[in-house]
Each structure stands twice: as structure tokens, then as C-alpha cells.
Amino acid sequence: MKTKSLRHSFVKYIPETLEDGVLYISIDYCTAAHKCVCGCGNKVITPITPTDWELTFNGEAITLSPSIGNWSFDCQSHYWVKNSEIQWAGKWSRYEIDEGRRNDQIKKQIHFSKVDNLADVSAENEKNITRQGHSQGFWRKLFQRFGF
Ligand SMILES: [Zn+2]
Structure with missing residues (x-):
């Protein structure tokens, strides 16, 4: 079953077993985790760093940016978490996935070369x-x- 929205839960440690429809956020470890919203049950870990995901909490809802592309799972789900709602995005082609990965690497290189x-x-x-x-x-x- 597809998840339509995520409920957030601030935790110290990300639990071993995740509940459906819950976005776990550990500020201490700068990590968020949830179960893939397509219902496949895979665990999606999104590190919160300047080069990975940015997490916004407005006091009620969570927004994650950029989108979440579960290319390593069979489902290949691609979606946005905006104001805790799931917005499905189009499936990426092989080319777009590779390009996205390359851009990530460039982003990381730029970030770490500053450091x-x-x-x-x-x-x-x-x-x-x-x-x-x-x-x-x-x-x-x-x-x-x-x-x-
Ligand atoms: Zn999935």
C-alpha cells in the first residue's frame, strides 16, 4: 500500500524496525529514515548534510530536499516529501540516474574542496x-x- 503522508518522529537513535508512514529524525546523528512509501518495506536512510538532504521543519510538517530516488531498490520509487506529504515524481531513466549521481559527486567535491x-x-x-x-x-x- 502506498503511503500518502509521513508522520514525523524525533528520536535519538533511528530504531532497527521502522513503522510504516513514519519519518524518523535523529538530530544528534543528522539522519532521517523511513520505509519506502511504495510499500516495498525497504528502509530509506537520508543523511542530513550540506551535500545530501536538507530537512526543513516548520513546527508541523517536514520537507526533505532534494527528492528521494530509491534507485537501488527494485521499486525504483522517486518522490518528494513536501510538508510531510508524498508527491510522486516521474521515474528516471538510466541516463538521468547516472547524471544525478554525477552531480552529487561534483557537489560533494566542491563542498569538500572548500574544506x-x-x-x-x-x-x-x-x-x-x-x-x-x-x-x-x-x-x-x-x-x-x-x-x-
Ligand atoms: Zn519501494
């Missing part, structure tokens, strides 16, 4: 290498054009 200076330095080096590569190509083309 990690070493990553910044190597990104800067990479830029320099490409810049050099470009300018070499430019000169070669120029030489070719003028027959040097």
Missing part, C-alpha cells in the same frame, strides 16, 4: 596544466598558419 586545502591546490594545478595546454595549442596553430 580541504590540499584538494584546492591540486584543482588549481590542474587548471594551470589545462591553461598551458591551451596556450601551446594556440601557438602551434598560429605557427602553422604563418608557416613557421
Whole structure:
């Protein structure tokens, strides 16, 4: 049976067995969990971090962003939790799933390179290498054009 809305429950630890239609939120562990709303019974864990999910609580209802795509489950459910209501989203194609994963990785790389200076330095080096590569190509083309 499909779940139409989720009831939130603030907990210290996410329980081992989840109840249908309940969104468990552990602020201590920055994690939320619920059972896939399609009724398949799979446990969906959504870490609350700047690069994973953002959780909004307005005192009555919960909103999770971005959408939840259960690509690793057979059901491949894709939905939004907005004001504790389930809004079904379209199924993604293989391409969109891969693109989404890639965007996640880029988002994470950007986030962690801000944190990690070493990553910044190597990104800067990479830029320099490409810049050099470009300018070499430019000169070669120029030489070719003028027959040097
Ligand atoms: Zn499911």
C-alpha cells in the first residue's frame, strides 16, 4: 500500500524496525529514515548534510530536499516529501540516474574542496596544466598558419 503522508518522529537513535508512514529524525546523528512509501518495506536512510538532504521543519510538517530516488531498490520509487506529504515524481531513466549521481559527486567535491586545502591546490594545478595546454595549442596553430 502506498503511503500518502509521513508522520514525523524525533528520536535519538533511528530504531532497527521502522513503522510504516513514519519519518524518523535523529538530530544528534543528522539522519532521517523511513520505509519506502511504495510499500516495498525497504528502509530509506537520508543523511542530513550540506551535500545530501536538507530537512526543513516548520513546527508541523517536514520537507526533505532534494527528492528521494530509491534507485537501488527494485521499486525504483522517486518522490518528494513536501510538508510531510508524498508527491510522486516521474521515474528516471538510466541516463538521468547516472547524471544525478554525477552531480552529487561534483557537489560533494566542491563542498569538500572548500574544506580541504590540499584538494584546492591540486584543482588549481590542474587548471594551470589545462591553461598551458591551451596556450601551446594556440601557438602551434598560429605557427602553422604563418608557416613557421
Ligand atoms: Zn519501494
